[in-house]
Amino acid sequence: MPYDPYQALYLHVPFCVSRCLYCDFATRAMPADDPQITRYVEDLVMQIRRAGKQGELAGVETVYVGGGTPSHVGSRHLSQLLYALGLSMHLTPEVECTVECNPESLDERLVRDMWALGANRLSVGVQSFDDRLLRVLGRAHTADEARRAVDAALTRFENVSVDVMCGLPGQSAEDVRASAEEAVRLGVTHVSVYPLTIEDHTPFARMVMRGELVEPDDDVEAEHMEAAAEVLEGAGLHRYEVASYAREGFESRHNTAYWTGKPYLGLGLSAATMTQNATRRMRRQDGQVTDDLNPAQMLAEDLMLGMRMSRGVSDELLARASALLPAARGVFEGLARDGLAVHEGGRWCPTSRGWLCGNELYGRIFDLAT
Numbered sequence: 001m002p003y004d005p006y007q008a009l010y011l012h013v014p015f016c017v018s019r020c021l022y023c024d025f026a027t028r029a030m031p032a033d034d035p036q037i038t039r040y041v042e043d044l045v046m047q048i049r050r051a052g053k054q055g056e057l058a059g060v061e062t063v064y065v066g067g068g069t070p071s072h073v074g075s076r077h078l079s080q081l082l083y084a085l086g087l088s089m090h091l092t093p094e095v096e097c098t099v100e101c102n103p104e105s106l107d108e109r110l111v112r113d114m115w116a117l118g119a120n121r122l123s124v125g126v127q128s129f130d131d132r133l134l135r136v137l138g139r140a141h142t143a144d145e146a147r148r149a150v151d152a153a154l155t156r157f158e159n160v161s162v163d164v165m166c167g168l169p170g171q172s173a174e175d176v177r178a179s180a181e182e183a184v185r186l187g188v189t190h191v192s193v194y195p196l197t198i199e200d201h202t203p204f205a206r207m208v209m210r211g212e213l214v215e216p217d218d219d220v221e222a223e224h225m226e227a228a229a230e231v232l233e234g235a236g237l238h239r240y241e242v243a244s245y246a247r248e249g250f251e252s253r254h255n256t257a258y259w260t261g262k263p264y265l266g267l268g269l270s271a272a273t274m275t276q277n278a279t280r281r282m283r284r285q286d287g288q289v290t291d292d293l294n295p296a297q298m299l300a301e302d303l304m305l306g307m308r309m310s311r312g313v314s315d316e317l318l319a320r321a322s323a324l325l326p327a328a329r330g331v332f333e334g335l336a337r338d339g340l341a342v343h344e345g346g347r348w349c350p351t352s353r354g355w356l357c358g359n360e361l362y363g364r365i366f367d368l369a370t
């Protein structure tokens with residue numbers, strides 16, 4: 001049986017100016033003029049052109065150029081990628097095309113070039129507007145550079161997102177609140193708030209082992225998430241996913257594709273690809289199959305991903321899932337009884353308590369197909 005067409009495209013640019021202390025992403029620190037970057041971008045251009053020729057990009061509705069730090073590779077390289085996209089698919093204004101940028105490498109010229117070549121959304125990795133916390137994280141930029149970068153982004157782009165981290169060592173709920181307020185003040189249309197996790201083989205993991213760093217505490221993290229929610233929702237950015245806030249109409253369509261089981265193609269080092277049809281969903285990364293789901297497992301995943309989003313899961317999806325997962329309805333009724341979900345208007349939606357107790361919420365749904 002053939003696979004459904006890809007609806008989302010991810011391009012991975014695995015280079016950064018330096019490595020942050022918490023990062024375990026597939027990325028390397030190197031100067032922007034290193035010939036390896038030029039070779040990598042040329043290869044990625046070939047992959048884009050090939051995918052276009054094979055018809056794999058015909059149904060793509062969202063593009064995300066992520067990293068690493070795509071802005072680090074500079075205008076010439078990013079222009080090559082965007083130009084190749086323009087030649088290989090219908091990069092119309094209706095296609096959401098996001099480029100991930102970091103403050104130290106985003107200036108007005110780069111903003112103008114990306115805009116001219118069809119990008120229409122920028123995601124700026126701010127993490128905090130507090131210099132002390134940026135130093136703790138080992139970020140390569142200051143709070144002032146972050147403000148300047150967001151201002152530069154807004155000179156052309158209406159659709160600008162920033163990332164803000166919480167649960168950081170020495171961070172208070174007041175600090176989280178201040179960064180969220182600053183993002184609102186600058187006028188961004190989307191904010192992602194995510195807690196620090198200590199990943200294996202990172203400098204932070206080694207510091208935890210040596211007793212120099214305390215692991216983030218769940219209650220503190222929850223308090224920080226609540227502080228951010230209060231500020232952002234108070235300013236009119238609605239929480240449409242557990243970690244994502246947007247002004248109406250500026251929700252990330254690319255991320256929503258991931259959360260609603262749409263097939264996506266990943267090009268570049270360590271980029272994940274998801275292919276599916278009615279009987280199978282597969283994820284591959286670096287030539288390895290990382291997931292191979294049967295229809296029951298696919299439905300359990302759809303239910304779980306659905307509960308990441310405020311719109312939750314429709315009665316219709318739950319009914320479809322129940323045909324293969326007979327315990328599904330009972331699990332959702334249990335979630336509602338325990339205050340982790342509510343059932344209203346034909347949908348099952350997570351409550352804020354459900355999001356705070358995410359492990360419990362997603363765990364019970366995940367167990368349906370195991």
Ligand code: SF4
Pocket residue numbers: 015016018019020023024025027067068069102125
């Ligand atoms: S900028 Fe992002 S990808 Fe690069 S090292 Fe820092 S966290 Fe990792």
